[in-house]
Amino acid sequence: MACFPALSRSLKSISSVSSISLKKFSNSFMIITNYAKMGTSSHSSTISEYLRNDRLDEARRVFDKITSPDVYIYTMLISGYCRNNKTNEALNLFYRMPTRDVVSWNSMIKGCLDNGDLNKAYDLFNQMSERSVVSWTTMVNGFLQFGRFELAEELFECMPSRDIAAWNSMVLGYCRSGRIKDAFNMFKRMPSKDVISWTMMIGGLDQCGKSDEALSLFRDMRGVGVDPTSSTLSSVFTACANISALERGVQLHGHLFKSGYVFDAFISTSLMTFYAKCKQIESCLKVFQENLVSNVVMWTALVTGYGLNGMHEEALDVFKNMMKEGIVPNQSTFVSALNSCCGLEALDRGKEIHTKAIKLGLFLDVFVDNSLIVMYSKCGNLDYGVNVFNNMNEKNLVSWNSIIVGCAQHGGGMLALKYFDQMAQSGVQPDAITFLGLLTACSHSRMLDKGKYVFDLLNRDPSIEVRLEHYASMVDIMGRSGQLKEAEEFIKNMPIKANSMVWLALLSACKLYSNLEVATKAAQYVLDLDPHDSAAYVLLSNLYASACRWNDVSRIRVMMKGRGIIKQRGASWVTLKGSKHVFNSGDISHPLSRKIYQKLDSLSGKLKEFGYVPDQRFDLHDVENEQKEVSLFYHSERLAIGFALVSTVEGSTIRVMKNLRVCGDCHSAIKLMSKIVGRTIIIRDSSRFHHFKDGDCSCGNYW
C-alpha cells in the first residue's frame, strides 16, 4: 500500500463516473475516429504495415510526414513502441498528442504495465478524466500481475460496472499466482460466466495440481450447456495428461473425432502430450501425423514425447527431421533435445546441438543454457558446463542449482560452495534442490564441517522444507568421515521418520569403515523398511565377507534368493561417434576384443612396476558379483577403458559410464593407469563421477 497512499481517496472520486456517461462518451468518440480515419487512411495503412513487422523507425518516418496526425495514428504508433519496450518514445508521443481519447490512455497504461512500470501506469490511470471498463480492467490486471492483490481487489470492487472480462481478469490473476481458492470464490461470485471463465478455472485448477477437480469442473461446464472451445479442450487434455487419465482422454478424443471436430494445433499438441505422458507414443505420433498444420510447438511436443518414453534416439531423429522440414527449433525444442542427449549420455550429440543453438542465436537463452549445463555435466564434461554457466547474462535459480549439482556430482565440493557464495551475492534465493546439491557436494568431497554448516543453514531457512534426501545426505557426510555413532544418533533424533534411503547411507558408511556392529542395525532398518533394496543385501554381504564371516555371507545370499532379489549385472560403456559400446565383465564379443585384451595385458605389466598389487578380496566378492573366474583385469570398466585407449586419440580424455559402483581394486588400478597412459579418465558410476588423473582420483578414495 505504501506506494499508493492515494488509492482509497482517488478511488472514491473515480467511482462516481457512471457507466451511462461512459457509454455516451465512447459513442461520440467513434464518430470522430471514423471521420479522422478518412483523411489519413493511406498513411495509416502504411504505418500499420510497418508496425506489424516491428519496423518502428520506418513507421515513425511516415508518421512524421503527416501534418496533423489523428488520435488513431498516434495511438497506433504508441502501441507499436510499447510492444517493442520503447516506453519512453511512447510516452513522448503520448504527451505530445493534441487530444487523447480513452483508447490512447488505455494503450499507454498497458504499455507501462508491460514494461514493468506499475507506478507510471497507475499515475496515468489516476490522471484520466473518463475511464472505460477497459481502463479499469487494464489497471486491475496490472496490480494482479505485480502481485498487488489487495490493490487489485480494492480497485475491482470500486469499478462502476464490471463486465465478464473484468471478472475473468480477477479469476485469472488469482489462478496465475496459485491462489486457487480466491480464484474459485471469484468464479462462484460471478453474476454470469462465459466459456472463457470456465476455461480459465479449469486450467487454473490443473496448474495448481488439482487436475481431477479440473476435469470435474469440465463436466459441470458441459452440464450447464456451455460448449467448449479449442482452449477449453486443450486445457482438459493437459489435465488428463497430468494425472495420466488415459481412459478419460481417449474417450473425449474419440468423441470429438466422431463428431467431426476440426483439431487445431493447440488441441493436437495437448493431445500429443497427453498420449506421450500416458506412454502411448504411437498415438502421440498418430496425432502428429494426422494434423494438417505443423508448427514448432507440435514438433517439440513430439521430441519431448519420445524423450518421455525413453526413446531418445528417436527424439533426436525428430529434432533432425524437423530442421530438414524447414521448421526452426526454438528454446523449448533445444531443451527437449538436450534432455535426450542426457538420456543417451551422448556428449558428442550434445555438442552438436549446442553448436546449432549458437547458430540460431539461442546461446544466451537461460533455458537453453540451463539445459546445456545439465547436459554437459551429466555427459561427463563439467568444464564445458562451467563455461556455459560463466558466460550467462541472466542466471536463475535453475542455473545455480544446475551448476551446483554438476559440481557435486563431479566431486567439486569447494567449487560448489564457491558458486553458492556467488548465488547468495546475486540475490537468488536457494531452494531444497540447492541444499541437496550442496550437501551432496560436501559428501562427495568429504567435507564434514562444511556439510554441517550447510545443514545448519538449511535448518535456519523456514521457507525450505527439510526432506528425507537432505537427512540421508547429512548421514552420508558424517558416515564418510567415520562418524558412524554420531550418524546413528542423528538419524534417531530426526524430526521425521527415517526411510530406507537414510539408513542405507549409514550402511554404506559402515562398509567403508568395516563397522559390522552399526552395519547390522542399519541393515535391519533398511530391510524392514524396504525388503527389496538389493543394495542393502550386497553391502551387508560384502561386509560379512571382508570379516570372513562366510556363514553370514551365505545366509544373506539365501535370503536374497528367497525374496527374489537379483543383483544387477555390472556393465560399462563408452560412447564414440554416436555409438554406444557396452562391455560386461570378461566380455569377448566386441570386434576389437583382441586389441583390447592385448592393451590391458600390456598395461597390467606396467601396473605392477608401479607397485600395484591386485586386491583379491574384490575378486571373490566384489560389489557387483561379476563372475568369480574372471580376472580382476577384465572387469567391465577396464574393458571399456581398454576400448577407449585403442580407439581414441592419444592424450584425449576418456569417458566411461558404469551402472554400478566401481570396485575397489579397479579404482586403484585405474588411478595408476591414468598416470601410465597420460590420460584423464572420467568414470561415472552409480553415484558420481570419478576423475582419474596423474595417479589420483577426485573422489579421494571414498565413494
Next chain:
DNA sequence: CTAGGGTTAG
C-alpha cells in the same frame, strides 16, 4: 495491430 479476459511444447 489504437485498449481489457482463455489454449499447446518446455
